[in-house]
Amino acid sequence: MKKMMLCALATIALFANCTRDGQPEEKKNTAETESTDLIIKDIYYAGDFVETPYGNKSEETDDKFISVYNPTSHDISLENMALALCQYNAVDKVNFEKPNCDYRLKAFGVSNMIGFPKDKSGMPYIVKAGKTIVIAMRAINHAEGYKKYLTENEEDPTKYKGIEKLIDLSKADFEWGQNGNESVPHMTFLYCKENDKEQEKRMKEDKSKVGVWDEDDDEYVPFGFERNFTIALIRLAEPIEKIKENMNNAKVNEALLKEIEEPTAKYGRYVMWNESGHHSHSQILMFLPNQWVVDAVNVRFKGATTEKSFPISGTLDKGWNGVYEKADDKIDVGAGKMITRRFNGKRLSDTNNSSVDFEVKKVVVPTK
Helix, strand or coil: CCCCCCCCCCHHHHCCCCCCCCCCCCCCCCCCCCCCCCEEEEEECCCEEEECCCCCEEEECCCCEEEEECCCCCCEECCCEEEEEECCCCCCCEEECCHHHCCCCCEEEEEEEEECCECCCCCECEECCCCEEEEECCCCEHHHHHHHHHHHCCCCHHHCECHHHCCECCCCCEECCCCCCCCCCECEEEEECCCHHHHHHHHHHCCCCCCECCCCCCCCCCCCCCCCEEEEEEECCCCHHHHHHHHCCHHHHHHHHCCCCCCCCCCEEEEEEEECCEEEEEEEEEEEEHHHEEEEEEECCCCCCCCCCCCCCCCCCCCCECCCCCCCCCHHHHCCEEEEECECCCCECCCCCHHHHEEEEECCCCCC
16 A cells, blocks of 8 residues: 655656666555555455345345545545556466566556546545545445345345345445446546457557447446455546557557567556466556555455465555455355454554555444
8 A cells, every 4th residue: 555646757767668676665654654645444345145035145246335535634636536456466376478577566557447527517526634435336225225126026125134234335425336326426437458369359450459448348347346356546647548548559559569668658568477377368458657556455365375476566565455264265254344444543554564454344334
């Protein structure tokens, strides 16, 4: 989890070569260190379940939410802020076919990204000092929504056990999913990567066709996460239009595909990798400078691992946390639980190590 002022150095300088140097200086955080920017406070991703009259467990997993807290003494604008999921995760070992394909120490590999909208007057939303905002997948009362669904399908809600456990997200500040709450501001889709084979097919016809920038694209993948993921709060130092323009530069992409180091390639990198020795991939992916990352959290099961590499630089997060103990745990283990930042009596822990900074608690939707 990283709190850094935006670097004044040009992004081109950051990506001048593929070596593993040039990473941001690690902040010497302690539990007593005062955070200087927004932080991710809660992540609820496991959902819950309802017992059916037939003895089955019906999972409710579209009640995910993330909360973001302003620990400072001043208001912070959400202008140019985004939530991004990482291309890699903290479970599957990533093997790069060439050392110069590993950009993790310099940049955050983005697989999917959504942005905060403007208000009705066209102004960015503000997170007031000491306040928390909630970003929900579906900003509804999930207990009431479940009952409504059963009734519409001619089922008797009273025969289902555990509906009352489902959380109420109707007062969330933002939502990113579909069929939610029309009165809650909707997050804006910014980007997602396409399948590597699809990218290869598209680029045979047009070298500018990199990435998915429109929800109507057949390769569009909704923003979503399950058990193993890395999520980041990012402040874009350039508009998404500029990022798209650079990544859709045919001349630049042609050079990248030939594995030529192209100094004008600011965000697109040609990467060849496989996960845990399987499923080799090669494609141009989005990498945003680590200096843009305001906060990041690795989420996975809590069990020990011998894996020493992480999906992102240790300057952003050198640990991980999660509501499950083992990789194959059933939903019962994580149901109704969230990871939340530890509070030491003075402030929330922020040491850039999720293993230390977070703990597992019963889900509670933050109040305003």
